[in-house]
Amino acid sequence: xxxxxxxxxxxxxxxxxxVARRLPPWWNRALAGALIVIGIVLPFFFPPDSGFMNxxxxxxxxxxxxxxxxxxxxxxxxLDLGYVAFYALGAYSLGWFGSDFFFKLRVHVLxxxxxxxxxxxxxxxxxxxxxxxxxxxAAGMLIxxxxxxxxxxxxxxxxxxxxxIIATVAVNGQSVPVGGGMTLTAGNLGISAVDAPYFPGTGSxxxxxxxxxxxxxxAILLLVLFVNLxxxxxxLGRAWVALREDEVAAVSMGIPLVKTKLLAxxxxxxxxxxxxxxxxxxxxxxxxSQFAFGxxxxxxxxxVIGGLGSIWGxxxxxxxxxxxxxxxxxxxxxxxxxxxxxxxxxxxxxxGIFGFLLVIMMLLRPQGLIPERxxxxxxxxxxxxxxxxxAEAPTGEVxxxxxxxxxxx
Amino acid sequence: MxxxxxxxxxxxxxxxxxxxxxxRYAGQWGLIxxxxxxxxxxxxxxxxxxxxxxxAGHQQTYHDLANLGYDxxxxxxxxxxxALIAIGYTLVYGIIxxxxxxxxxxxxxxxxxxxxxxTxxxxxxxxxxxALTGFLLLTLIITMIVTGSLNxxxxxxxxxxLRSAPKLAALITAVGFSFILQNVGLLxxxxxxxxxxxxxxxxxxxxxxxxxxxQRGYILVFAxxxxxxxxxxxxxxxxxAGRAMRATAQDPEAARLMGINVNATISLTFLLGxxxxxxxxxxxxxxxxxxxxxxxxxxxxxxxxxxxxxxIGNVRGAVLGGLIIGVIxxxxxxxxxxxxxxxxxxxxxxxxxxxxxxxxxxxxxxxxG
Numbered sequence: 001x002x003x004x005x006x007x008x009x010x011x012x013x014x015x016x017x018x019v020a021r022r023l024p025p026w027w028n029r030a031l032a033g034a035l036i037v038i039g040i041v042l043p044f045f046f047p048p049d050s051g052f053m054n055x056x057x058x059x060x061x062x063x064x065x066x067x068x069x070x071x072x073x074x075x076x077x078x079l080d081l082g083y084v085a086f087y088a089l090g091a092y093s094l095g096w097f098g099s100d101f102f103f104k105l106r107v108h109v110l111x112x113x114x115x116x117x118x119x120x121x122x123x124x125x126x127x128x129x130x131x132x133x134x135x136x137x138a139a140g141m142l143i144x145x146x147x148x149x150x151x152x153x154x155x156x157x158x159x160x161x162x163x164x165i166i167a168t169v170a171v172n173g174q175s176v177p178v179g180g181g182m183t184l185t186a187g188n189l190g191i192s193a194v195d196a197p198y199f200p201g202t203g204s205x206x207x208x209x210x211x212x213x214x215x216x217x218x219a220i221l222l223l224v225l226f227v228n229l230x231x232x233x234x235x236l237g238r239a240w241v242a243l244r245e246d247e248v249a250a251v252s253m254g255i256p257l258v259k260t261k262l263l264a265x266x267x268x269x270x271x272x273x274x275x276x277x278x279x280x281x282x283x284x285x286x287x288x289s290q291f292a293f294g295x296x297x298x299x300x301x302x303x304v305i306g307g308l309g310s311i312w313g314x315x316x317x318x319x320x321x322x323x324x325x326x327x328x329x330x331x332x333x334x335x336x337x338x339x340x341x342x343x344x345x346x347x348x349x350x351x352g353i354f355g356f357l358l359v360i361m362m363l364l365r366p367q368g369l370i371p372e373r374x375x376x377x378x379x380x381x382x383x384x385x386x387x388x389x390x391a392e393a394p395t396g397e398v399x400x401x402x403x404x405x406x407x408x409x
Numbered sequence: 410m411x412x413x414x415x416x417x418x419x420x421x422x423x424x425x426x427x428x429x430x431x432x433r434y435a436g437q438w439g440l441i442x443x444x445x446x447x448x449x450x451x452x453x454x455x456x457x458x459x460x461x462x463x464x465a466g467h468q469q470t471y472h473d474l475a476n477l478g479y480d481x482x483x484x485x486x487x488x489x490x491x492a493l494i495a496i497g498y499t500l501v502y503g504i505i506x507x508x509x510x511x512x513x514x515x516x517x518x519x520x521x522x523x524x525x526x527x528t529x530x531x532x533x534x535x536x537x538x539x540a541l542t543g544f545l546l547l548t549l550i551i552t553m554i555v556t557g558s559l560n561x562x563x564x565x566x567x568x569x570x571l572r573s574a575p576k577l578a579a580l581i582t583a584v585g586f587s588f589i590l591q592n593v594g595l596l597x598x599x600x601x602x603x604x605x606x607x608x609x610x611x612x613x614x615x616x617x618x619x620x621x622x623x624q625r626g627y628i629l630v631f632a633x634x635x636x637x638x639x640x641x642x643x644x645x646x647x648x649x650a651g652r653a654m655r656a657t658a659q660d661p662e663a664a665r666l667m668g669i670n671v672n673a674t675i676s677l678t679f680l681l682g683x684x685x686x687x688x689x690x691x692x693x694x695x696x697x698x699x700x701x702x703x704x705x706x707x708x709x710x711x712x713x714x715x716x717x718x719x720x721i722g723n724v725r726g727a728v729l730g731g732l733i734i735g736v737i738x739x740x741x742x743x744x745x746x747x748x749x750x751x752x753x754x755x756x757x758x759x760x761x762x763x764x765x766x767x768x769x770x771x772x773x774x775x776x777x778g
Contacts, residue, residue, distance in 0.1 A: 079577055081584070146763045152576050153508045157713060158762050161755035164710070168752040293706070297584055304581055344596055352592025358585030359567055362578050366571075 039218055043211040051331070053210040057282065059322025060217045061275050066302035066318030067224050067311065068271025073300065074309035074372070075237060076264035077244030079156040082143070082163025083299050086136045086269040088170050088291040090276020093132035095191035095286035097123045104180040112198035125197035125281065129220075129274050136273030137266040144265035148258060163296055170288035190287030197281055207284070217278055224271050228311050231267065240264055241309070241374065294351045298325070301354045305361050307368020316370055325350060439764035440718075443757070444733060447740050452477050475620030480739045486627040488735020489634040490696065493689035494712035495719070495727035496641065497560075497682030503658045503722030503773055504678045505572070510583035511563055513709015514590035515683050519556040519690020520700045521597055523548050524605050534606050541608065545695075549633070552691050553684040560683025561676050569672070587709070594702030602701040605694050626696045633692050637685060638728055644681070645724065654678055658722065659775065707751065711738065714758040720768025729769060 046052050065087065072080045095101055100120030108116050110124035123131070143162045147155040169176070173185025185191070196205035197216060205212050231237045239260045242250035251257050280286045298321065306317025334346045346353070361368065455477055459470040494516050501509045526548040532541070567582040611626030645651040656664040657674045665671045693708070694700050715734040719726025734754060741753040761768070 073577075077577065079580060146759055150762055150766060153506070153580055154717075154762060154766065156580060157508065157710075157717075158759055160710070161714075161758045165752045165755050165759075168749065168755075172748050172752075294588070297588060300581070300584070308577070348595060348600070349592040351588045352595075355585040355588025355592070359582045359589070362574075362582045362585070363567070363570055366574060366578055 036222065040215070043214050048209040048211050049207070050210075052327070053214060055323060055327040057210060057214050057217055058326050059319045060214070060221050061278055061282070062299070062302060062322040062325075063315050063318030064217070064221050064224050064275040064278075065272050065299050066306065066314040066321075067221075067228050068268045068275070069299050070268075070303045070306075070309065070311065070314035071228065071231070071240075071271070072264050072268035073303055074307075074314065075232065075240040075244065076261065077152070077240075078147070078261065078264060079152060079159070080265075080268065081156050081160035081293075081296050081300070082166070083159075083268070083272055084291050084293065084295040085143070085163040085166040086139065086272030087276040087279065087295065088166050088288075089136050089139055089269075090132040090273030090278075091280035091286045091290070092170070092185065092191075093135055093273065094128050094194055094277040094280030095185075097121050097128050097131055098125070098281065099191055099194040099286075101186065101191045102178075102182050104182060110198075111195060112204075115195050115198070122195055125195075125199075125277075128277055132273040132277040133270040136269040136276075140265035140267075140269030141262050143269075144262040148261055160293070160296070163291075164293060167288070167291045167293070170291050173288070185288060186286075187288050190285045190289075192285045194281055194284055194286065196284075205281075213282055217282075220274055220278060224274070225311070225315065232311060236260065236263060244309075297351070297358075298354055301358050304358055305369060307371040309372035309374070310368060310370050313368045313370035313372070317368070321354070329353070436765055440761055440769065443760050443764070444737075447737060448477065448481075451480075451740060451744055473620065478619060478621040480743050481736055482621050482623060482627055483743075484736030484739030485732055486630040486696070486735070487738055488715075488732035489630045490689050490693050490731075491708070491712045491715050491734050492728040492731025493634055493637065493685045493692070494708055495715040495731045496638070496724055497686045498709075498713050498716040499719070499721055499724060499727040500654075500678050500682045502716070504654065504675055505568070506576070506774060507568060507579050508583065508713065509560075509563075509568075509679075509682070510580070510709070511567075511586040511590055512560070512682065512686060513705035513707075513712065514587050514594070515556050515560050515563070515705070516686040516690045516693070516708055516712075517594050517700075517702060517705030518559060518590060519552050519687035520694040520704065521594055521690075521702075522555045522687070523552045523691035523694050524700055526551055527606070527608070532606075532608055534608055534610070536608070545608070545691075549688060549691055553687040556687030556690065557680040557684035560679040560686070564676060564679040569675075587705075591702055591705065594705075598700070598702060600702065602699050604699045607698045608695060611696055611698065630692055630696055633688055637688055638724075641681065641685070642724065650674070650677060658773070710751075710758075711754055714754055714761070717758065717766070718761050718768055720770045720772040722773035723768065723770050726768055726770035726772075 042056070043053060065083070068086070069080060069083050072078050072083075098121070100118050102121050103119045105121050106119055107121040107123070109122070109127060111122040115122045143159060147158050150158065170185050171187050174183050174187040174189070176184040178184055197212075198205070205216075239250070239255045242253070242255055243257070243260055247257070279290075283290075299318075302317035302321045303314050304317070305321065306313030306315070329346050329350050336346055337344050452474055455474060456472055459472040460476045461468050461470050463469075494512065497512050497515075498509060501507060501512070527544075530544050530548070532544055536544070563586055567586050568579050571579040571582060609625055609629060611624060611629065613625050614622040615625055615628060616623055645654060653664065653669045653674045654677065656667065656669055657671055657678075661671050664674070689708075693704070711734050712731065715730035716727045717730070718733060719728070719730030734757075737754060737757060738750055741747075741750040745753065
């Protein structure tokens, strides 16, 4: 089996190297520009309230989350199993500051004329996004602090515990008074009647016309993508990768451990919180039942399938699993088991499917669909070394680590 | 924070030295203080303010520790189940330094197998004592074989190919396998909790000590847990295979050079862990009289917390940690409400990680030396 896998990887490596040689240098920019244009005009090809638009909006939001988790798990190598906490905090930021949930208060900042007349706190969506980002950045630091001195697998458990604590508080928040007869959350009843985003001069956000929602989340995605790309090549991004690869060496080279790790948690949390706030308003409800552990694993599966540390991988992984989860499994393949005479629906076992995907990816293609450049280099170098070792002729292959300039992303 | 860790030991600044002293003190006693906090608080609360019990229709207020004693009895027997699962975590972590996320779900499969076997044997609550004991022992053995083999299989398929890969990779497949097993359970017995016939009458009182009624269930749990733990310690400490396990845990490479079959030893470790999880699954089904496909998630996390609390890699520590977690759980269930218990236990997990990541009895892993 391993011989087959090795041959497969070898063939892939050769193909990738050939593609990289053939493409001119402006190719990446042209491709990115074309994709952005396609992204912007996409809604004009589908009815404004179609199921496909709905699925696309959800998939793009997942991609934002996936990009956020990729910063923590992919760049910095800190396995975060409680990412759903930031989804919850982002969504609750929206529920708290964009609905009549705190009905004793009356605060209105730049909201639609209708929302202006309602009780509760109503802030403009942009302000809520900023608020969600701030809350999540603080929460990210908070979860980062106890994990600083821990080894990698303990980090996973602590983050998981943190996510579960947030989820438990969300479910039981109805019994946590915050004064004036108001409670912290609405538990499984959900905070409903949240505000739709409102920007003066643009069309209204209604569920009959999904296009504005799509452009809004697309704008968030592009922003997050841009920040991600700039971060990756920045001093901070390189510090993350250095810590991931060898903590002791990185620290002895003068990388501040505390600051760098905490920033990784914070940045990842901010993206998750923004996506969470968007989900809050898009689903028109903030319900504690949305924040289950399985969701953290779902987002993790996107990052792993795309390729740990790879921005384009996280993007593609997020979109792909978004479509699989919201379109392929419920709409297309749901009846598949019954066609084989089995009495269950595919939606029941979707987390089993994602678990299976995680296992398969890790076993067969641990670098993901679109591997990060550094990891690809490592993998190919490792394969070359393995080949040489197996052939017991350590010539040529070992030293061919790839010529400089090749595979530049 | 940084300066304290980076500055050379010879000349720390005065505030840094104080901070380090505080931290050392917190590392020594912080966790023990945090653990003592709940029982001490509720004990004083019961003594000072009393608690109310409805006896024969009218309420009476008592000022004693019997209520706390009841929580402890309940908690220790819950904890004995967590201890059995925690041993599996600790053995596996000790030998390959992997958190076997799927372990809680192996325990769940154990419960399901046991209940399935009872249906096959046609066991009902009215069974005679001798026949019941015989059949329960038989199901115990079969369940342990099933879960042990399942655990070995998981190791073979999901962890062995990744043994030289980064730690993250095996951890992710472990999480993946956990979800696969959960969905197997979901398809097996549906998505909602199912009640199991109460075969032994778990809530019947056997005797009373100091106002605390000892129920049959408590005795059952310890009657299964204590012999298994002793058998396991004997196996690890006194047999050739056990010595191979300890050697592999210390240094797999050196163990291999000494002629130990490392792969077989690791499989053996997974077998033992899985068997204990299966036994825990059977006891859980008997004791709680209901089973659910999702039970393994909570059980796994509680047991992992227990293993870390005792000191990972340390079997005695896992048992101690399991019992402590059980008591915390019972106290939280009874006083704060069961809906908060998970948050309380996970809060303790974070407290352990901050104050004393090596655990109460010290960890026994390669990194710890």
